[in-house]
Amino acid sequence: MARVVVDVMPKPEILDPQGQAVAGALHRLGVAGVTDVRQGKHFELEVDDAVDDDTLHRIAGSLLANPVIEDWRVTRA
């Protein structure tokens, strides 16, 4: 059994209203020094050792992320 982490982020050229809302809230609350916030998704999967990296990338790119607007990174933890 292995733990796999998949991080999914909006592509750089895609607007990120959630991240912008957080950045705006920080500014209004008086937190200085945070110039940009991007928000994405973080998945933690428990997978059998038999599941190979190709399968993990297929899962990430077809189910966890929308490849039109999102990038993803698969990490074995």
Add this chain to the structure above:
Amino acid sequence: MARVVVDVMPKPEILDPQGQAVAGALHRLGVAGVTDVRQGKHFELEVDDAVDDDTLHRIAGSLLANPVIEDWRVTRA
């Protein structure tokens, strides 16, 4: 300027319907070997070098995460 990553996950004792939906979808699509999925949030912040770790933890625990139901991890990338 530094990049800071904040990962926010539902606490282990909290139900995670989004993660369960993904796990169920994987099973229905015939992907074997994934036994559990938990879904959380992934933030990437651009911060000035003057922002210290205490401030980052305060931001994470008060704005990015709900400490009643979520755990968070702050990482300088």
